[in-house]
Amino acid sequence: MQLLISVEENLDRIGGSEADGETGQAAKDNILLRQKEIGQNDQVSRKKREVAQTETVSFSEKDVPSGQSSVISLTDYCLSVPEIEQQLGCFEALAVFRDNPTAPCLVVKDGEGSPAGLLMRDAFHRQLSGRFAAELFYAHPASRFADKEALMVDCKASPSELIGRALRRTEERFYDCVIVTEDGRLKGVLTVRDLMVLSGRLQDRAEQERRLAVEGSCVHVGEMESVLQEAASAAETARAECSRMEQWITAGSGKLEHVHNSYLRVEDRMAEQRSQVEELLQNVSGIASLTEEIGGIAGTSELLALNASIEAAHAGVHGQGFQVVAGEVRSLAHHTRRLTASISSLLGRIGDLAARTAELTGAATGDISGSAEEVAAAKKLFSSLQSAVSTVEQADETACRLAKQSVDRALEVKSRLKAMSDFTER
Template identity: 40%
Template sequence: MTLLQSQPNQTERTEAGVEAAMDGQSASKPEAGALYRQYIRKVPIIRKSETCLDVLNVFTKDQQIPCVIYCDEADRPSGLIMRDVFYQRMMGRFAVDLYYSRPAYQFGDHQPMRVDMTERVGTLLQLALQRPDSKFYDCVLMTEADRLLGVLTVRDLMSLSSGLQTEAEEKRELILQESFRHTGNIQSSLTEVRAAAARTNAECIRMREWSQTGKKKLDHVRTSYLGLVEDMTKREGQAAELAADASRISSITGMITELANQSSLLAMNASIEAAHAGEHGRGFQVVAAEVQSLAKQTRKLSGDIAQLLEHIQRLAGDTAAGAVSSLREIQSCEGYVTEGADMFNEMETAVEKVQKSGNQVYQLAEETVRRVERVKGELAGLNGSIEENPNL
């Protein structure tokens, strides 16, 4: 018979279980069966050679042993003998003659509940609770790769369940506190989002007003631009007409100069003829001299007019050329004016979309803040209820 080492007392196991459960919160991947190891009891192992008397002596020597386990030749646990059940059978009137010398394994439960260390705690507790009444208080055999590690009593199962419940309560309280804190942070962030959305909305309104004002001013510039183009076009035509009129006047002055030359020639001939006439031609000679003087003045005046007309033609040509150049420069700006108007239209459309999105964000943030406030209130109430009644 092999007797494995004894287990710590119940208080030590419970405290260790709580500490292990708390440590398990920070462990990313805890060892399989870590929660079981602190509760497992080491119990004696018997073979086929042990008799009922041998087992009875083991139970008598150590009152803390809840059971013994029968293992076969391959060291696989194959039977369970509970102390109370065994005592009931061995305390009979003829038990000494009938049972003491017989192999103890024959009186064991050969279909005990076996659970591997890798099994979930919740599954273990559920299977233990589903056992029939006749086996409800039997020990549970804990194995690892078919190797017996020890047993769990009903008390151990209750301690394990209590430890898990305590751990769950602590986790739930921690989660509630963290949720309350995170909810507060979310509420603060949503409040900032709501304020930012309100500021965005106000800025969108200002941008929309600016775009509308800019559009109006640009429309005014476009109107002035069109008027300037029309005026420059008109002035170009007028300059061309002035140059044409000056050209015609120059032709007329040429004719006047020609007539003055002819008049001067006729006056000279008349003077010659008057000189030939002698005393009778003196009056006619005076008239001829006056005509020649008038022709001379006419030629001089016609020359001055021709010079003035030439200057006017040159100025008209320069004016027409300048008007054409300015008109082309102004016309080259038409695309920029049109592009600016389109940009203002697009800006106004974009501002409207941003304003609409900002209003939606503000409304969503407002609604979310109200919901978060309700959730925060419910969490605060739930946390207060847990503090008042930890058994909830």
């Protein structure tokens, strides 16, 4: 700053050739008027800046409800700086810098009042610190030294995107201020320090959100742990019930096997009984044939006895004895015929009963055979059910094992999240 030629010295140099000092006095009056016009709100801007810096607190210290994010606005960090016209001379710009010692820069505005360039204090002073700077530059507009490509953002822009763009600036512009606009008009500027404070607040908010996310994850993991434990308990219970069902199925299958074998034995016996009934019918038929033959013999004997009685009557006294025998034979033959008729009738009844028995036996055999097939089908169903229960039991065992592993992993994740949270708090 020792090389910087003061405003007063350059003013004297410009007006020294005038004996009456009228030109110097006019320049001074012009500068004072411009200073009054440009810097009239500077004190207000300073106070607003001090309040904004005082009220800026770390995001982690704010009482922000869980799950909500604080909105970070660029306007909370903006520094009000003077604006100058494009035609304002370098000498007058130096006067503005002198009357605004806290302003790091000036913003050049165009004819429509929109920011058109940035004039940094240090860079401007370096340009005008030469011995002949007054003669060379003071009469020229200060806008010729302004950066027309300075970083300019809207006040609604994302702070993180702004910081990213600021960090990507070239080395020559890295420490320059950032112009913040609102509806095309100057809202203020952000210095490198403001960007660092803003970045710190973003980091605080990100850390707070990460901490809340970790806490929420711990809660969710705890809920998952409880659910998985319940699932493991339910799977264990289901596995035990499947084991009991398998035992019941085994017992029921054994009983069905016994019933099936009993049906098969009954079926065999019914078949044997039917065979015996058929043999009985055949024997009845044979007896009936023999009875008919006996009846025929009895009829023949009765006819012979009648003939013998006739011959005995012809013999007279000598045939009386033979006549008695012939009578007895005829009586026996008649009795034999009656017995033969009774036996034939009885055999007919026996044959009918045997045929009916054979018919019922055949029907019972068919029913028993059908029941045996149904029992066999039920046995297959029991076998399939046993296989399905075994599969379900294995699946439940696998689910139980996986649930326990998931519980262990959930506990491990919960422990790590807790350790991370403790580390963050430290």
